[in-house]
Amino acid sequence: MSRIGKRPVTIPSGVTATVEGQTVKMKGPKGQLQFVVHDDVEVKFENGVITVAPRFETNRAQAMYGTARAQVANLVEGVTKGFEKKLEITGVGYRAAMQGKNLQLALGYSHDVVYPIPEGITVTVPKPTEITITGSNSQRVGQVAAEIRSYRPPEPYK
Template identity: 55%
Template sequence: MSRTGKKPIPPVSGVTVTISDRTVTAKGPKGEQSLTLMDVVNARQSDDGIVIEPTNDTAFARAAWGTTRALINNMVQGVSAGFQKKLTIQGVGYRAAMQGKDLKLSLGYSHEVVYETPAGITISTTTPTEVLIVGSDKQQVGQVAANIRAYRKPEPYKGKGVRYTGEVIFRKEGKKK
């Protein structure tokens, strides 16, 4: 029995959710998203909100039940409030700047790294060492943040690199004589 799947998705003001055939669509002030349901789950509207139910009692159906509920809940939250990730750049000479819609990163390489902003995502730099990624799709926001972080992951000796704000990097002790 899925504890996550049992909970109905509560209605959010300003967001309309429609269920047609095997597709759930959410429209809100931040955009529109849709999800095609798997064959092992069904979605229906009720007074409490959107209810997700498994079609049979297999292990796969129970796993898909909670996952589908979480995906639809993320869609509703994304089109109403949106999601954001904040990255911090640490290191001497490491900085980020916006160049039009692209993000220009100086990360200690012989060249500057230019990251093209995908559609549906807004990237801004509040300071030269902080990058804010905002969008309505939780998966896409997280993937963009991971792609930017992958250019220079934080290293364990001095902690230089791109990290999520609040991320703790376990430091190693350097060589001893």
């Protein structure tokens, strides 16, 4: 059983962290993020270190405090470095292009697929067959990548 929750999260210089009740807020060079911790988990911020501990000795509390610690560590990484996902398009005639605030995808359908880019996410197309998704929130970056990928999932048998 992993004990990742026991390790404290150190806050680097240039990042401002506040803990108000069950809400953890981070502010850094890449933006501002917040996360609401589960009620079974206790969060403390002292001397530039955030520690997470279970309030009760239940299985749910044990599981949630490891999750909460990982989420807090993701907040720190998001406001300092950010997150990035790269998608590669393979297929004859398949290509991507930016069109203002929208991503236009030619994926072999009778029409182009237009995907609106959500706030806080940056999408670039360095080549017509590559898409780079960046942002400070790892969950949102992964969600956008999954939504774009769902328009034409990879063919496993080719």
